[in-house]
Amino acid sequence: MTRAVMIQGAGSNVGKSLLVAGLCRAARKRGLKVAPFKPQNMSNNAAVTADGGEIGRAQALQALACGLEPITDMNPVLLKPETDTGSQVIVQGKRLTTVRARDYAALKPQLMNSVLDSFHRLKAENDLVIVEGAGSPAEVNLRKGDIANMGFARAADVPVVLAGDIDRGGVIAQMVGTQAVLDAGDEAQIAGFLINKFRGDPRLFDDGFALIEQRTGWAGFGVLPYFDAAHKLPAEDALDLSSRASDGKLHVACLVLSRIANFDDLDPLGQEPEVKLTMVRAGEPIPGDVDLVILPGSKSTRGDLAFLREQGWDIDLSAHVRRGGFVLGICGGYQMLGQLIRDPEGIEGPAGEMPGLGLLDVATTMTPDKRLTRVTAKHAASGSNVQGYEIHIGRTDGADRARPFAYVDGQPEGAVSANGKIIGSYLHGLFSDDGFRSEFLDTLGVSAGSLAYGAEVEKTLDALADHMEANIDVDGLLKVAR
Structure with a gap:
C-alpha cells in the first residue's frame, strides 16, 4: 500500500x-x-x-x-x-x-x-x-x-x-x-x-x-x-533571487518587478563564469555599466510597467539604449517593450490601455485565452533549435515582427529591432538550453563556460540527498510515512 x-x-x-x-x-x-x-x-x-x-x-x-x-x-x-x-x-x-x-x-x-x-x-x-x-x-x-x-x-x-x-x-x-x-x-x-x-x-x-x-x-x-x-537549483520564491558577483566580462541586470513571474530563466545565466548578474530592486538604479538588461515575465504586465516607471527604470533604460546596450524582454517584459498594451476586457485589471516603452515597434492586446505549451523553436539568427516553453496571455504584432527572434512550427515568434539590440520573445527557459545559451553569449562578446545546466541540477540534487543522509535520520523520517 x-x-x-x-x-x-x-x-x-x-x-x-x-x-x-x-x-x-x-x-x-x-x-x-x-x-x-x-x-x-x-x-x-x-x-x-x-x-x-x-x-x-x-x-x-x-x-x-x-x-x-x-x-x-x-x-x-x-x-x-x-x-x-x-x-x-x-x-x-x-x-x-x-x-x-x-x-x-x-x-x-x-x-x-x-x-x-x-x-x-x-x-x-x-x-x-x-x-x-x-x-x-x-x-x-x-x-x-x-x-x-x-x-x-x-x-x-x-x-x-x-x-x-x-x-x-x-x-x-x-x-x-x-x-x-x-x-x-x-x-x-x-x-x-x-x-x-x-x-x-x-x-x-x-x-x-x-x-x-x-x-x-x-x-x-x-x-x-x-x-x-x-x-544551483531553480529558485521558486522571488525573495530568493540574488545578485551573483563575479569577475565576468558580461554584466547582466534583471529588473525585479513587483509581480515578477517565471524568473527561472535567470538561473543558468547566473552560473556562467563570464556573467555578472545584478538583480535590480525597487529604489535602485540600473547600473550604468551593464551590457544587457533583462525585463522578465510578469503576472500583471500593465501593473508592472507602471511599477517600472515609478522606479525611474524607463529613464535608465533609455540611457542604456543610447549607450548601445542590449535589452531582452521575455513574455511580459516583451509586451512592455512595445508601443502599446491594450486590455479591452480588463483581464489583468481595469479595462484600458497603456503606452509601452516604445523600444520595439509592436503592440499587445490581452486576450482571455492562455497559451501553455512546451516548444522546440528555431533561433532565427543562428538557425539552431532551442527548447523552451510558453505561458502567457495576449497577442503581440507589429512591424518589428518582420524580424522574428525565433520560429515555432514554422511561424515567426518574438521581435527584434533593426539594429538587433532590442529583443522580445514569449519563450521562457531559453538559457537552460546549453547550446542556445552559448550562442547568445557569443553574440554579446563572451564565451560560455563548460556549464551543462541540466546535468548540474541533477548533480546538485544528488548532493542534496547525500547531505541529508549524512546529517539527519532519513530512514527514520521515511518510516513514519503511512
Whole structure:
C-alpha cells in the first residue's frame, strides 16, 4: 500500500521545497517509486507540464528529483498573485477564476475535492508520496477550511514532520509555539521534527534540540546544516533571487518587478563564469555599466510597467539604449517593450490601455485565452533549435515582427529591432538550453563556460540527498510515512 509523509514548516521559507526535493531523491535512490505533492502553492514561477497545464516550479524540480515528468496532480491548486489583494486560481493545471483574498475561503471546500482527487491518483501510481505544506500550521486563524496544511493532513490521514529554520533565530519558540497553538487533533498528526539551515557546528544546538524533544514529546530527526549549493537549483520564491558577483566580462541586470513571474530563466545565466548578474530592486538604479538588461515575465504586465516607471527604470533604460546596450524582454517584459498594451476586457485589471516603452515597434492586446505549451523553436539568427516553453496571455504584432527572434512550427515568434539590440520573445527557459545559451553569449562578446545546466541540477540534487543522509535520520523520517 502506498505511503505518504508531509513536511510542514514552523514558518514561511523554512526550506520545505528543498527538503522535499532532497527526500524525493533519497527515496528514489532507495529504489522507491516516489512522487511529490503540494496541495496548494502560491507562486508566479510556474512550470508547464507535458499535458499543457501549469504547476509550481518547486514541484517540477521535485518531480525531477523523483525521475518523473511533472504533471498537474503534483500541485492541484496554484495561486498566482495578480495584485496585493487578489490571485488567479489554477486548479489541476487550468485557470478556474480570479478571486480576492477575502473571498478565497468560500472556494476551499470545492478545492479540497480536487486536492484529494489528485492526491489519491498519485498514491495509486507510486510507492511513496512526499507532501509539502504551505506557510505554517501555526497560522491557526486560517485553519477553517484549510487545504494546505493540517486540513489536508487530517483529511488524507498523512503524518507530518515539522521543519524549523534556525538561520532566522528563535527556532525553539517556532517549534514549541506551534505545538501550543494547534488543537489536539492537529497536533496528533505531527510525528516528529527537524531543524534546517544550521550554520557552524550542529553539536552546539544539542541542548536546544533536546529541549524541543522534551517540551513537545515529538521525535527529533536531526539538525540539517545549511546546503551551500542550493543556489544551483531553480529558485521558486522571488525573495530568493540574488545578485551573483563575479569577475565576468558580461554584466547582466534583471529588473525585479513587483509581480515578477517565471524568473527561472535567470538561473543558468547566473552560473556562467563570464556573467555578472545584478538583480535590480525597487529604489535602485540600473547600473550604468551593464551590457544587457533583462525585463522578465510578469503576472500583471500593465501593473508592472507602471511599477517600472515609478522606479525611474524607463529613464535608465533609455540611457542604456543610447549607450548601445542590449535589452531582452521575455513574455511580459516583451509586451512592455512595445508601443502599446491594450486590455479591452480588463483581464489583468481595469479595462484600458497603456503606452509601452516604445523600444520595439509592436503592440499587445490581452486576450482571455492562455497559451501553455512546451516548444522546440528555431533561433532565427543562428538557425539552431532551442527548447523552451510558453505561458502567457495576449497577442503581440507589429512591424518589428518582420524580424522574428525565433520560429515555432514554422511561424515567426518574438521581435527584434533593426539594429538587433532590442529583443522580445514569449519563450521562457531559453538559457537552460546549453547550446542556445552559448550562442547568445557569443553574440554579446563572451564565451560560455563548460556549464551543462541540466546535468548540474541533477548533480546538485544528488548532493542534496547525500547531505541529508549524512546529517539527519532519513530512514527514520521515511518510516513514519503511512
